[in-house]
Each structure stands twice: as C-alpha cells, then as structure tokens.
Amino acid sequence: MSDFSDISVVVQGPVQSFQDREQEPGITQKCLESVRRHLPGSTLILSTWPGQELAGLDFDRLVISDDPGSNVRFFGRDGAPHRFNNNRQIVSTREGLKEVTTKYAVKLRSDNYLTGNNFVALQRAYPKRTSTHCFLKERVVVSNVFTRQYAKGFRVPFHLSDFFYFGLTEDLKALWDLALFDDAQDPIRDSEDTLFTDYPPDCTQMFWIKALRKFDSSLSINGLLDRSPLKMNQSDLCFANNLIIASPPELGLGLCQKFLGTARISRTKGQCAQWQHWEWQEIYRRYCDPDFPKAPASVKANLFLKRLVHVHPVKLETLFKLHKIRRISESGSIK
Template identity: 55%
Template sequence: MNLEKKICDITVVVQGPVQTFKDRKQEEGITVKCLKSIREHLPGAKIILSTWHGQELQGLDYDQLVLCDDPGQNIRQYKLDGTPRYYNNNRQIVSSSEGLKKVTTKYAMKLRSDNYLTSNDFVMLQKKFQKRCNDYKFLQERVVMSNVFARQYSKGHKVAFHLNDFFYFGLTKDLLTLWDLPLVEDFIPTKEQPYHDSHPNYVIDCAQLFWLKALNKFDPSIQLEHLLDNSKAKLKQSDICYANNIIIGEPSDIGLGLCKRFIENSRVSRPKGKCAHIYFFEWQQLYKKHCDSGFNVECSLVEKIEVFIYRLMYTHSLYIEAKFRIMKRKLNWYSTN
C-alpha cells in the first residue's frame, strides 16, 4: 500500500470547541497543537474544523470551516436530590456529523479538538485485519478507535457495547453511519420514574448510547436496559460487533495524544483506571475467536499478567460493592413505590 497516496485520500474532522466554551473548559493552545500534529503526521490530508459560532479562530490552520449552531446541553437523568445532570451528547453529535457531511475523500477521521496525533500508525492498522464473519457485519470496513473509556469493566462488572467517543478512523461512509445520529431527547421525569429510564439500575453510559444508536440503524433489537445489562448473550453480541466492525487500540498503538486533563492526575492514565479498558490484545483475541482462527495475537505474557494483577487489585474488588449498592437502590426504590 502506498502510504502517501492513502494519506492524500484522508480528511480529518476536528470537532468541538477551540477555546473555553460555556460549560466546557478547554486547555490553552490545545487545538493549535491538534492541527499542527495533523499537518506533521498526515501531510497532504485535508482538515475540516467543525466548531461553534463565536469561537476565536485566529492562528488556527485548517482547510475548511464548518460553524455549527449550538444545540446546548442535554439532560439524560436527574440526581436523587432532583437536580438535572447535564451532558454534551448533542454537541458532540452535531459537530461530528456536520463536519463529516462535508468530507469528499474516501477516508475520514473524527478527532476531538482537545486531542492530537502522535503518529499515523492508524492508517496501516485499519487495513491490517481483513477477515470478517457474517454475524453483525454492519460497517463496510473496520473503523479504528481508541480504548480510552472503551470499557471491559465498569463498577467491577463486565459491560457490553461500551466504546470510546474520542477517535474514529475509517471509510467516510462508515463514520457517517456512526455519527449521523438523531439528537438525544431530554429525559422528562415523572412520578413513576423521577430519575432516569434505567433507575434503580445505573443509567446507560454516553459511550454505550452513541454505539447503540448507530447499531440500531442495522438491528433495532440490539438494546441495553442499563449500564450493567450484561447477560452472556448480550456480551457475546457485543464482542462480535467489536470483532467484526472496529479495531480497538491503545493510544500508543494508533498514534493518539490526549490533552492534559486526561493524563495529569486522571484515573484513565493510571493503572487503576486503565485496567478497566479493553486492551489491544483483548480486541485481537476477539478477532481471532470470531473472524480469523489462525491469527497470532501480539501480546507478551508479561503484559497479560500485569493486566490480570491490576484487575484483581482495582477492578474485581468493586464487584461485590457494586452489587450491594444496586441492591440498596432497588430496596429503597421498591419500598417507596
């Protein structure tokens, strides 16, 4: 494969605010760093900056600008004290989809404006795993994603359909499938359900929400009732969707750099948080199991042992605690209803 030719057929959609925006703080100079990294690692690629009206654009290096109307924050749940919890789900959908709609190249990347590239390894990685199975084969080609917040475990329990929303690279039409989504409607509390649709269980995570919305375009029966809805059938369904449609890599595997708030004193940058994520070797194991039985998983025994130990220390220890919390929530809920 001619890497230079492939890069010229890529458009990077940098989405999000380029400075502190209403309820969203932004690291000083991070978008400049983001854009410079694209020029360095993807020379010849086109950059579309998809941001909001009123943002300061001076000094930013891009090829095309998309200015979006701010849909505002959305409410997905209410706290036990009755106050709403606000999310930026619709902002991410709008800035991602509006930018991707302007792409004319065969391949595209969705990159947050507060992250940056450290290499172009994702380009070759996207073509490395060619075999696929027939079950849940939704996208035309695999899309490369980061494992940051792509969880294997949450609250000590295995979770299904829990992906990352930072970084996507693949066919433009596949990225549009994943991000041209209906906006999230505000949850309206009722007397029967004053907190969220999943209460007394935990609410579905935002990363699960985006992935499920995309999968429902192909199979509306793919659903989760709550964050820890993890029957064997749903976990298997989730695993096959991962193996057959995406590639999950760690930032160092794909060439992704994270802003300071995700690396300085952040749980996701320490073993305690990282060990809950899906590791690249674990995605390879899914690929081997469901798509290519002859594939040789690239992972050292040391890495596997290290992940196992960290999960014993930090992840599995949360299992019983979460069980008790859920039981307590259910008892409180049913006793008052």
C-alpha cells in the same frame, strides 16, 4: 506512506472553553498543527460553534453549527436534571463529516492531537470478518481510552470510546449521522430509578447503540451493567467485526492534560479496566480468524493480576450500593 490526500480529518468541538466545558489553552491549535505534521496532504476540517476565536488556526474548511445546547438524559434521585453534551458531539461530528469528500475520514476531538499515523496501517491489518453482526463496509479504528471492558467491577457491553475514529467516510457517516437525544421531561417518569435497571448507561454506550440500531434494531441496553450473556456476546461480535481497538501510542493519538497524570483514566485502575489491543485481537481470532496468533500467557497473566487488585474488588462495593438503592426505592414506593 507519505501522501494522505484520500483522508479528511474532522476536528470537532470548541476551540476555547465553551459554555460549561473547559478547554486547555492552545490545545486546538496543537491539534490542527499535528494533523498537518502527521497526515500531510489530508484535508483538514474544523467543525465548531459560533463565537470561537479562530485567528491563527490552520484549516482547509470551516463548519460553524448552531449550538444545540446540553441535553437532559434523565433526572437524579434528588429530582435534579442530569445534563450532558451528547447532542453537541453529534452535531459537530455529523456536520463536519458532511463536508468530507475523500474516501477515508478521521473524527478527532479538538482537545486531542496526533502523535503519528499508525492508525492508517492498522486499519488494513485485519482483513478477515464473519457475516454475523458485520455492519460496516470496513473496520473503523478507535481508541481504547474509555472503551471499557469493566465498569464498577463488572464486564460491560457496548462501552465504546468516542475519542477517535478512523475508517471509510461512509462508515463514519453511518455511525455519526444520528438523531439528537430528546430531553427527559418528567422527574418521576424519567428518573434514573424508573428508566434503568442499575446505573444509567454511559454516554459512549448510548452513541454506539444508537448507531448500531440503524443496522439491527434488536440491539439495546437498559443500564450500564446490562450484561446478560446474550448482550455480552453481541457486544464482542460488534467489536470484533466492525472495529480495531488500540491504545493512544499504538494509534498515534495524544491526549490533553485533563486525561493524563493523576486523572482516573490514566491511573492503573482506569487503564486496566479498558480494552487492550491484544484483547481485541483475541476476539478477532475467536470470531474472524482462528489462525491469528494467541497473546502470550505472560501478557494475559499481567493484566489478570492488575484487574484482580484494581477492578474486581469494586464488585462488592457496587453490589452493596445497588442493594441500598433498591431498598430506598422500594421503601419510597411503599410510602
């Protein structure tokens, strides 16, 4: 395929370092140039903030949104507010997608870039679906970077990356036309001990759950490790029926330097905690297409051994920490 005129790419985020977020010099220019190279004919939309230096950048449309600022999701055990850029991500993505008029769209962070266009063919490679938890019109292709199978040694539900999305524009709009997160107000009522059963949910879990609840309001989590059999099954069904999960090389996605080299997510420990494409294929086979080929036993064994070394030993550490936190919390309540 040499013409991608039915695709728009929303590059969202800061162009340079912005507020408390560092940005690799020149990465947004590299991002925009990569779209021109790998998706010729596509429409390129840059969605960013006021005051960014735009000279020399190549795009078709520019969206400038007022900065909503960081949001306070909860207060720590020391009473300090924990701030995140969740609302900034929602605004820059949502407002950029509003400008899309093509059938398909890409959501691409301004600090990542394309190395190919494999994701286009990948999106059409898995046609079968089941009726249960089938919310989107077509599958959306996402990156496995930060799409975690495991966190703190345990399998976790709904842990979907926010790095990269490709699919029908109406599906991406459904996933990112989200209300902003309200700020936590009270250090007691909105503390992490009061709000969550274990650890606070990851931001990526919150985005995905917030979107899914538009289709099924019963879906929820109350902590990073809120992993009952029901919720794990719901999570797998949502992944199998609405997404395709693949690694950056399989997609044609490049990452900025802070996610490479010795970064935690690039080390073996981080990579083997993520969903692998063949693992997604396994749940696709389980729920959608029983005739789809199984992954080779050698591939399964290799990942099992890596997780045995790098992932599962963390369970004991997590259980000890949670026990300690509960004891401290209970002693504080008694006082």
